Amino acid sequence: MKLDGKVAVVTGGGRNIGRAISLLFASEGAKIAIYDADRGRAAAVAEEVEAAGRVAYDVAKGGIISLTRDLAVQLAPHDIRTNAIAPGMSGSQVGARVAFEDRRPANLVGRAGHAEEQASVALFLASGDSAHVWGQTINVDGGSTVI
Numbered sequence: 549m550k551l552d553g554k555v556a557v558v559t560g561g562g563r564n565i566g567r568a569i570s571l572l573f574a575s576e577g578a579k580i581a582i583y584d585a586d587r588g589r590a591a592a593v594a595e596e597v598e599a600a601g602r603v604a605y606d607v608a609k610g611g612i613i614s615l616t617r618d619l620a621v622q623l624a625p626h627d628i629r630t631n632a633i634a635p636g637m638s639g640s641q642v643g644a645r646v647a648f649e650d651r652r653p654a655n656l657v658g659r660a661g662h663a664e665e666q667a668s669v670a671l672f673l674a675s676g677d678s679a680h681v682w683g684q685t686i687n688v689d690g691g692s693t694v695i
């Protein structure tokens with residue numbers, strides 16, 4: 549598994565993209581700490597993770613610092629990689645169809661993204677597969693930023 553022995557703190561982990569990241573990272577062996585402003589959502593996703601036999605905690609409070617290129621530079625000497633994803637319009641697979649069915653997003657594929665498509669890029673960035681990727685923001689937006 550790609551995240552064995554790792555601990556992932558997932559901010560906004562109680563819904564949509566954060567939920568998809570929590571579930572995918574747990575399936576790859578990470579222990580998950582879910583931070584969400586809505587404690588009930590965090591607890592619900594923690595239960596989902598635990599129901600799958602994985603380890604999760606919901607975190608009630610905590611300061612969250614935006615991950616930036618500057619942070620990547622500052623933390624590189626400590627061998628800590630900092631990267632980000634910039635999502636385009638994305639819902640859960642069911643939610644996306646409901647929320648966006650009457651909208652044709654201005655991107656190259658003509659549909660909204662799925663939360664799971666954000667989560668798979670987050671997994672890439674969190675795993676050793678991206679060992680040489682430092683301080684980058686990846687647009688996961690169906691190409692909307694190139695139009």
Ligand SMILES: NC(=O)c1ccc[n+]([C@@H]2O[C@H](COP(=O)([O-])OP(=O)(O)OC[C@H]3O[C@@H](n4cnc5c(N)ncnc54)[C@H](O)[C@@H]3O)[C@@H](O)[C@H]2O)c1
Pocket residue numbers: 559560561562563564565566583584585586589612634635636637638639
């Ligand atoms: N889904 C999209 O189409 C889309 C597009 C572009 C950017 N984004 C960004 O991606 C992120 C996740 O999007 P989403 O669609 O999963 O959002 P969402 O609104 O479905 O879920 C966000 C979760 O984060 C929690 N939250 C909000 N503020 C918080 C805080 N200060 N601390 C901790 N938890 C907090 C909410 O309670 C909620 O459970 C957001 O930052 C959003 O702006 C999303």
